[in-house]
Amino acid sequence: xxxxxxxxxxxKQTMRDWKANTMMILFPIVLIIILGAAFSGAFGNEIxxxxxxxxxxxxxxxxLKESFQAFTEEIGRELSITFEETADEAEGMKNIQDGEYSAxxxxxxxxxxxxxxxxxxxxxxxxxxxxxxxxxVERYDAIAAIARSNPAMLQEIMSxxxxxxxxxxxxxxxxxxxxxxxxxxSMLTLILMYASITGFSGIKSEQNGKTGSRILCGxxxxxxxxxxxxxxxxxxxxxxAAIVILFSKSVLKANWGNDLLTIFMLIITEALMTISMGAGxxxxxxxxxxxxxxxxxxIPVVVLLGGGYVPITQMGEAIVRIxxxxxxxxxxxxxxxxxxxxxxxxxxxxxxxxxxxxxxxxAVSAICAKKEGV
Amino acid sequence: MSYESDDFPYYRQAITFFYNGAMKGxxxxxxxxxxxxTKNFGELTAVDRMSLQIEEGEIFGxxxxxxxxxxxxxxxxxxxxxxxxxxIFVLDKSVNKDPMFTKRNIxxxxxxxxxxxxxxxxxxxxxxxxxYGLRGKKLSAAAEEALEFTGLSDQAKAFPKTFSGGMxxxxxxxxxxxxxxxxxxMDEPTVGIDPQSRNxxxxxxxxxxxxxxxxxxxxxxxxxxxxxCTRIAIMDHGKVxxxxxxxELKALITDTNVVWVTIEDSxxxxxxxxxxxxxxxxxxxxxxxxxKITSAREVKNLGKIIQYFIxxxxxxxxVESKIPDLETVFLSLTGRRLRD
Numbered sequence: 001x002x003x004x005x006x007x008x009x010x011x012k013q014t015m016r017d018w019k020a021n022t023m024m025i026l027f028p029i030v031l032i033i034i035l036g037a038a039f040s041g042a043f044g045n046e047i048x049x050x051x052x053x054x055x056x057x058x059x060x061x062x063x064l065k066e067s068f069q070a071f072t073e074e075i076g077r078e079l080s081i082t083f084e085e086t087a088d089e090a091e092g093m094k095n096i097q098d099g100e101y102s103a104x105x106x107x108x109x110x111x112x113x114x115x116x117x118x119x120x121x122x123x124x125x126x127x128x129x130x131x132x133x134x135x136x137v138e139r140y141d142a143i144a145a146i147a148r149s150n151p152a153m154l155q156e157i158m159s160x161x162x163x164x165x166x167x168x169x170x171x172x173x174x175x176x177x178x179x180x181x182x183x184x185x186s187m188l189t190l191i192l193m194y195a196s197i198t199g200f201s202g203i204k205s206e207q208n209g210k211t212g213s214r215i216l217c218g219x220x221x222x223x224x225x226x227x228x229x230x231x232x233x234x235x236x237x238x239x240x241a242a243i244v245i246l247f248s249k250s251v252l253k254a255n256w257g258n259d260l261l262t263i264f265m266l267i268i269t270e271a272l273m274t275i276s277m278g279a280g281x282x283x284x285x286x287x288x289x290x291x292x293x294x295x296x297x298x299i300p301v302v303v304l305l306g307g308g309y310v311p312i313t314q315m316g317e318a319i320v321r322i323x324x325x326x327x328x329x330x331x332x333x334x335x336x337x338x339x340x341x342x343x344x345x346x347x348x349x350x351x352x353x354x355x356x357x358x359x360x361x362x363a364v365s366a367i368c369a370k371k372e373g374v
Numbered sequence: 375m376s377y378e379s380d381d382f383p384y385y386r387q388a389i390t391f392f393y394n395g396a397m398k399g400x401x402x403x404x405x406x407x408x409x410x411x412t413k414n415f416g417e418l419t420a421v422d423r424m425s426l427q428i429e430e431g432e433i434f435g436x437x438x439x440x441x442x443x444x445x446x447x448x449x450x451x452x453x454x455x456x457x458x459x460x461x462i463f464v465l466d467k468s469v470n471k472d473p474m475f476t477k478r479n480i481x482x483x484x485x486x487x488x489x490x491x492x493x494x495x496x497x498x499x500x501x502x503x504x505x506y507g508l509r510g511k512k513l514s515a516a517a518e519e520a521l522e523f524t525g526l527s528d529q530a531k532a533f534p535k536t537f538s539g540g541m542x543x544x545x546x547x548x549x550x551x552x553x554x555x556x557x558x559x560m561d562e563p564t565v566g567i568d569p570q571s572r573n574x575x576x577x578x579x580x581x582x583x584x585x586x587x588x589x590x591x592x593x594x595x596x597x598x599x600x601x602x603c604t605r606i607a608i609m610d611h612g613k614v615x616x617x618x619x620x621x622e623l624k625a626l627i628t629d630t631n632v633v634w635v636t637i638e639d640s641x642x643x644x645x646x647x648x649x650x651x652x653x654x655x656x657x658x659x660x661x662x663x664x665x666k667i668t669s670a671r672e673v674k675n676l677g678k679i680i681q682y683f684i685x686x687x688x689x690x691x692x693v694e695s696k697i698p699d700l701e702t703v704f705l706s707l708t709g710r711r712l713r714d
Contacts, residue, residue, distance in 0.1 A: 005504050013492050214488040214549075217452040218505040219477040 010232025036180030184254030199278025257339030280361030411460035435603030481555035540571025
């Protein structure tokens with residue numbers, strides 16, 4: 001019961017600290033907006049492919065036409081590019097000139113004679129179509145060669161509909177976060193690292209104000225005191241996190257996927273880790289200034305290696321390798337995989353890493369408190 | 375204040391009595407008994423084989439300079455510090471074996487003001503009293519009563535950051551007494567406050583004692599201890615060097631009182647034999663125009679001495695009486711002043 005009283009007191013005190021709340025709630029929201037806007041061009045999914053329209057004429061080769069249609073169906077499914085057949089070559093050329101289509105493709109009997117006409121206004125779109133068309137031609141040539149040398153295998157190859165004309169993971173906008181989506185996640189996990197200051201000041205204020213000793217003069221066990229403080233700090237942090245998530249989801253329309261519950265469970269483990277880290281540092285380092293310097297030194301490194309500022313893939317191979325030491329790297333990756341791939345393979349690892357770090361710092365706090373009191 | 379005895383099933387003598395018209399209690403051997411307790415901090419021995427007994431209903435003063443070991447003793451009684459040797463018994467229960475029992479029966483007023491500046495006065499008192507198991511309406515009533523007692527009821531919803539030092543000290547006390555503890559420990563509760571607040575606190579201590587609480591009061595202000603304490607232990611270098619009532623302590627260093635009478639007339643008019651006839655007078659010493667009269671300490675004869683001079687028509691210029699105080703006792707026992 002005393003644990004709950006201490007927790008409730010901690011919650012009340014922290015919620016009254018408007019400076020801390022401003023930092024923990026407004027700061028990430030502002031950063032999501034600013035960084036989301038500033039880095040919008042750096043994230044691949046900002047290219048909208050859904051408006052690309054291509055016209056083509058089928059040549060005399062029925063085999064080529066069937067293969068090409070299979071190709072267009074696959075591309076249409078993956079990238080929402082629209083292919084329309086026309087029998088009128090002149091109309092196709094005119095539509096290109098008028099800018100109604102991004103490209104016009106002429107299929108002849110021989111795939112090596114496929115022609116593509118592009119409108120300069122849609123240079124990127126047309127180049128994309130051209131590059132995919134090249135892949136198609138290479139593939140078609142290979143199939144034709146097999147048909148000549150080993151016709152028995154042809155049926156098997158042709159029945160393979162999953163022809164990889166495009167690297168889906170690199171281009172599919174539905175599976176990549178936009179800058180706003182990215183920073184909604186990374187700024188939240190970043191600011192939660194600063195919840196360690198809540199854990200730190202929660203213990204330091206009890207030490208400096210002698211209220212911790214006063215509590216322990218009463219019928220309160222040290223573990224009740226410690227758990228009450230840590231859980232109180234976590235509760236406040238989770239309220240702050242929930243506000244940031246709800247705001248970014250409902251107002252900024254950031255993508256948090258369809259499984260917020262699992263994401264929030266991961267956030268709880270991060271809050272536990274950071275609050276415990278703050279408490280542990282408060283016990284370990286007597287000087288308040290030195291302790292804060294340590295926290296303010298560690299947090300940016302953990303955040304950087306966790307991809308909190310920019311995606312780690314953009315920071316070079318060496319950083320990507322080192323980044324495995326950052327719990328935030330595991331956490332952020334796990335969250336992004338849940339949102340964009342419904343992939344839960346990293347959830348357990350990320351949660352266990354956070355819980356292990358929390359366990360270390362809770363143990364340190366318990367040992368120090370046992371030795372010295374609070 | 376009223377008390378419930380259900381929490382204290384352990385007693386030596388089942389003598390039931392009514393305490394303060396409301397309390398059904400038991401008689402303890404000693405409410406606090408310290409037995410050969412030692413506490414070391416590294417190389418420093420803060421408390422050195424200290425023994426002490428405190429009886430129920432006392433205002434017991436622990437007097438000593440800074441660093442004498444008073445706060446360490448308090449922290450061991452409350453279970454905050456573990457003792458290296460010896461044991462302390464509170465209500466006949468070992469603090470080493472059952473610290474929670476001790477903690478439930480003690481209210482501590484720490485030397486430092488230990489309150490939350492971002493909680494209101496009422497929230498502060500309710501939080502600390504709540505740790506002792508009070509709930510709901512009982513808790514609210516007890517907190518309001520404690521604020522009333524310390525003169526802060528009109529500040530119940532105010533935040534302590536706006537309070538004066540004296541008000542904070544009073545709130546510090548309110549947080550310790552709301553759960554109506556059997557023993558209240560006050561560790562230097564008047565440090566750094568104005569005389570008015572100090573007076574208020576000293577009166578509060580007396581009232582708490584009258585309402586049934588045993589008080590352990592530490593201070594290095596000897597005049598406070600002298601004013602309110604029924605028994606006193608003087609500590610120095612982690613040891614109790616003397617203990618007893620004020621009179622017993624003073625008797626340790628002298629059994630006489632001295633009066634200096636300076637007269638305007640010639641000392642030739644003094645009749646030494648007449649003065650020596652005054653009850654209690656032991657010795658007479660005349661120097662220039664001053665007569666030093668030494669009397670037995672237990673005899674109050676100052677009125678008769680003055681009456682002699684007036685009756686003999688000798689004009690008195692000044693009278694100075696020196697009765698030893700606790701400061702003198704401490705100085706005499708330790709060779710240094712309390713506030714050194």
